[in-house]
Amino acid sequence: MSNQVAPTNHDERSGSLLPVWWLVFRQELVELWTGGRVFFLLILFTVLISVTSIMREVESQISLIPPPEMVFLTLQSIISFGLFIGLIIGADSISGERERATLEPLLLTPTNRRQLVFGKFLAALSPWPIAMLLSIPYLVFMSQGDEVLGQALLLGSIVGTMLAVAFTGFGMLVSIWSNSNKISLFVCLLVYVILLIPTQFIGQAQKGDLGFFVQQLNPMQGSSSFLEYVLVNNRPIEEQSAFIIATILSFIIVPLLLFVYAAPRLALEGDAPRFTLPRRRTVAPALLVLALVLGSAITIPPLQASGKANVSFAHVSHENPPAAPPLQSEQAIEIAIDTEYQTLKTGDAVEFNTVVTNNGEQESPRMLVAMNIINLGKGDPVDPEDWSPERTQEIEPIPPGESVEQAWEVDAILAGNYMVYMTVVPEPDGPDSTSQPISSPGIHLTVESFVRTNPGGVMPIAIGIPAALIALTLFVRKRARRSSATPASQSDE
Amino acid sequence: MMNPNSVQPKTLLLADDLRKSYDSSRVALRGLSFSLQAGRVLGFLGPNGAGKTTSIRILTTILEPTSGRFYVDGISSEYPEKIRRKIGVLPEGLGFPKHVTGTNYLSYFGQLYGRPASDAKAVAMQLLKDVGMQHRGDSLIGTYSHGMRQRLGIARALVNDPQVVFLDEPTLGLDPRGQKELLSLIRRIATERNAGVVLSSHLLSEIEGICDDVVIMNAGQVVAKGTVSEVIGQSMETGAQRNLIRVRVPASSVTQAQEVLEGVPNVKQVTLADVMAGWLAVQVMDRVDGDSLEESLAKNKVLDALIRAEIPILGSETGGGRLQDVFLQLTAEAIE
Numbered sequence: 148m149s150n151q152v153a154p155t156n157h158d159e160r161s162g163s164l165l166p167v168w169w170l171v172f173r174q175e176l177v178e179l180w181t182g183g184r185v186f187f188l189l190i191l192f193t194v195l196i197s198v199t200s201i202m203r204e205v206e207s208q209i210s211l212i213p214p215p216e217m218v219f220l221t222l223q224s225i226i227s228f229g230l231f232i233g234l235i236i237g238a239d240s241i242s243g244e245r246e247r248a249t250l251e252p253l254l255l256t257p258t259n260r261r262q263l264v265f266g267k268f269l270a271a272l273s274p275w276p277i278a279m280l281l282s283i284p285y286l287v288f289m290s291q292g293d294e295v296l297g298q299a300l301l302l303g304s305i306v307g308t309m310l311a312v313a314f315t316g317f318g319m320l321v322s323i324w325s326n327s328n329k330i331s332l333f334v335c336l337l338v339y340v341i342l343l344i345p346t347q348f349i350g351q352a353q354k355g356d357l358g359f360f361v362q363q364l365n366p367m368q369g370s371s372s373f374l375e376y377v378l379v380n381n382r383p384i385e386e387q388s389a390f391i392i393a394t395i396l397s398f399i400i401v402p403l404l405l406f407v408y409a410a411p412r413l414a415l416e417g418d419a420p421r422f423t424l425p426r427r428r429t430v431a432p433a434l435l436v437l438a439l440v441l442g443s444a445i446t447i448p449p450l451q452a453s454g455k456a457n458v459s460f461a462h463v464s465h466e467n468p469p470a471a472p473p474l475q476s477e478q479a480i481e482i483a484i485d486t487e488y489q490t491l492k493t494g495d496a497v498e499f500n501t502v503v504t505n506n507g508e509q510e511s512p513r514m515l516v517a518m519n520i521i522n523l524g525k526g527d528p529v530d531p532e533d534w535s536p537e538r539t540q541e542i543e544p545i546p547p548g549e550s551v552e553q554a555w556e557v558d559a560i561l562a563g564n565y566m567v568y569m570t571v572v573p574e575p576d577g578p579d580s581t582s583q584p585i586s587s588p589g590i591h592l593t594v595e596s597f598v599r600t601n602p603g604g605v606m607p608i609a610i611g612i613p614a615a616l617i618a619l620t621l622f623v624r625k626r627a628r629r630s631s632a633t634p635a636s637q638s639d640e
Numbered sequence: 641m642m643n644p645n646s647v648q649p650k651t652l653l654l655a656d657d658l659r660k661s662y663d664s665s666r667v668a669l670r671g672l673s674f675s676l677q678a679g680r681v682l683g684f685l686g687p688n689g690a691g692k693t694t695s696i697r698i699l700t701t702i703l704e705p706t707s708g709r710f711y712v713d714g715i716s717s718e719y720p721e722k723i724r725r726k727i728g729v730l731p732e733g734l735g736f737p738k739h740v741t742g743t744n745y746l747s748y749f750g751q752l753y754g755r756p757a758s759d760a761k762a763v764a765m766q767l768l769k770d771v772g773m774q775h776r777g778d779s780l781i782g783t784y785s786h787g788m789r790q791r792l793g794i795a796r797a798l799v800n801d802p803q804v805v806f807l808d809e810p811t812l813g814l815d816p817r818g819q820k821e822l823l824s825l826i827r828r829i830a831t832e833r834n835a836g837v838v839l840s841s842h843l844l845s846e847i848e849g850i851c852d853d854v855v856i857m858n859a860g861q862v863v864a865k866g867t868v869s870e871v872i873g874q875s876m877e878t879g880a881q882r883n884l885i886r887v888r889v890p891a892s893s894v895t896q897a898q899e900v901l902e903g904v905p906n907v908k909q910v911t912l913a914d915v916m917a918g919w920l921a922v923q924v925m926d927r928v929d930g931d932s933l934e935e936s937l938a939k940n941k942v943l944d945a946l947i948r949a950e951i952p953i954l955g956s957e958t959g960g961g962r963l964q965d966v967f968l969q970l971t972a973e974a975i976e
Contacts, residue, residue: 165751177739177740182737182738247735248733249735249737251702251735252731252796253752255701255727257722257724257725258752
């Protein structure tokens with residue numbers, strides 16, 4: 148040992164040049180990544196995604212699962228497994244440090260506890276964007292060139308990030324409040340499984356108003372339903388917003404609870420929070436807010452919430468006598484369509500326009516244009532809900548001699564021979580009258596099965612990505628070992 | 641004009657009736673009061689469960705006392721963040737990240753205390769040199785031995801140039817040479833940095849060697865405090881520490897040996913000093929009479945009784961006038 152101890156310099160330092168959260172984040176990153184824990188979890192992640200991708204790829208050959216659904220199922224797995232990494236690291240972040248006796252030195256520094264927790268939180272969240280990046284090849288392969296890929300990547304990143312923030316924060320909350328790391332990990336795993344199971348086994352119990360409400364309460368299930376309706380069923384995002392409320396709320400509430408309440412109370416001993424009852428005058432507003440939040444979820448119409456569009460049609464009343472002769476103005480209405488026929492593959496979309504013209508001398512009534520699809524093979528009508536995000540469009544009264552154009556999109560869901568035609572339905576004058584619907588020429592759609600891929604086609608990705616990650620892990624660890632000098636035994640005291 | 645010799649040493653740490661209870665039935669600390677001057681080493685002693693670690697955690701702001709206050713360099717315990725800037729701590733649990741080098745680890749802590757990165761690194765390298773680890777600064781901590789980690793922990797405790805350094809069992813698990821080196825380093829921290837050092841340890845002989853002051857705790861309360869010589873002197877005055885002989889027998893024979901010795905004339909008290917190791921502390925004679933012939937004969941009778949009972953004597957030593965004896969006596973009295 149040296150015979151000299153550096154002379155003292157008892158100076159006051161008001162603060163660090165770098166923010167404490169950044170210092171902690173940087174340090175935690177080094178420990179998490181070079182320590183190999185994150186690499187291990189990411190390897191596990193890619194192996195799981197690879198296995199599920201291979202299984203789905205094989206299944207898709209049998210069940211003819213279209214690309215959007217394949218993309219959705221893969222995305223669901225990516226999010227479920229990806230947020231698990233953050234949850235586990237979060238669950239270990241504080242209680243694990245307590246057990247490893249590395250928390251006390253940090254608490255002995257004059258650092259702000261909130262910044263300390265924030266730095267650890269960011270580090271625990273760091274694997275998520277990498278997991279998402281590693282997932283892109285899987286999604287690209289599963290999409291088979293379908294345009295759903297872009298939307299899946301965008302929505303998957305947004306929804307996945309919100310869930311990753313919520314789950315990582317939840318893991319840290321449990322970790323702060325747990326005296327034992329085992330308890331922390333157990334509680335987090337239990338909650339994860341409870342929330343995950345309904346997303347994998349959707350049963351009858353989850354149907355109906357209560358069922359849909361329960362789905363909306365579970366952020367994992369809600370976000371899964373949201374992605375399914377939007378990516379697979381082509382439903383508009385705003386229509387399915389009820390399913391994403393729980394995810395958004397957890398994205399806001401969990402970090403708030405973590406940084407505002409738990410972090411400043413971070414202590415060496417883990418202790419479950421003792422929430423004191425609020426004063427009576429604050430109970431009422433709090434209950435009101437809670438009621439509003441719950442109410443907003445409950446009062447969403449079940450049909451809308453379930454993805455069943457509340458589409459209504461003007462129709463002829465059968466209680467009335469036979470319809471009166473059509474008005475002159477109705478006879479003057481004409482609908483034209485810009486496409487006659489098209490051949491496409493399952494999962495493709497066809498876009499076309501219609502033009503409704505008022506050839507009469509009077510202003511037309513308000514009208515609805517409705518899309519109809521007939522399966523020519525079986526003669527059955529097809530449920531257009533699955534085929535198009537917009538089944539009807541409303542037209543305001545058209546002045547004489549003028550036209551209005553509408554844009555349409557039809558997604559080919561199943562292989563077959565179809566006729567798509569549009570019908571203009573003028574609004575009847577009143578309860579005692581009717582109107583004459585006018586149909587457009589049809590579009591003959593020939594939908595072929597989607598391109599079959601070789602079941603082994605996913606193999607290069609499924610094997611290559613985990614293998615590359617393993618190689619990278621070994622390289623990092625080898626490099627870290629090399630940076631270490633002589634073994635302890637050679638220079639120990 | 642003030643006489644330099646009359647200048648009182650600066651009081652760096654002052655504890656005033658600190659108490660800690662977790663509930664009505666669990667009282668961990670029953671009133672801790674002491675002071676520590678600059679440049680001095682205070683030994684903090686007590687058997688397991690005496691309240692040493694609780695006391696240190698309170699004094700290092702990790703725990704809040706139920707009542708009482710303490711001051712570090714004049715700063716009240718009401719301002720824990722300010723106090724943390726003034727203290728350095730080697731906690732009882734010694735945990736380090738494995739995948740960081742010693743230099744980077746110390747540099748990181750330096751920055752947490754508000755040093756710029758370049759300054760923090762320079763301080764880290766100097767501290768590694770101070771604790772004799774300049775050659776291992778670039779190695780991962782995971783490759784360090786226990787002794788090296790202890791030294792790194794002490795370096796970490798000094799990273800903010802603390803006024804008061806708390807060292808909880810710093811020599812635990814070290815070999816004799818490592819213990820000696822570390823204790824020497826601790827002494828130098830006090831003298832060369834003019835800092836106050838609170839040293840909690842079970843190594844009573846070593847504490848006696850390097851400590852200026854001592855606080856002995858038992859069952860959450862202070863049973864003796866003062867300079868080392870004062871504490872030993874107080875105990876000697878009671879007479880209990882002089883007529884002492886320690887004998888070591890096989891652990892399996894401790895109970896039998898205690899029964900045998902309690903039947904020997906002139907034996908006043910037989911205490912189990914260390915049951916696992918087989919040490920018994922035997923106090924002979926009621927009166928203190930120096931190293932009289934009578935006392936020596938009494939001690940011989942103790943050994944003779946064990947030999948007659950065919951209990952193997954693995955070791956024996958006469959006691960009295962040492963911190964270890966005072967400690968054993970005070971803690972045993974408190975237990976009784």
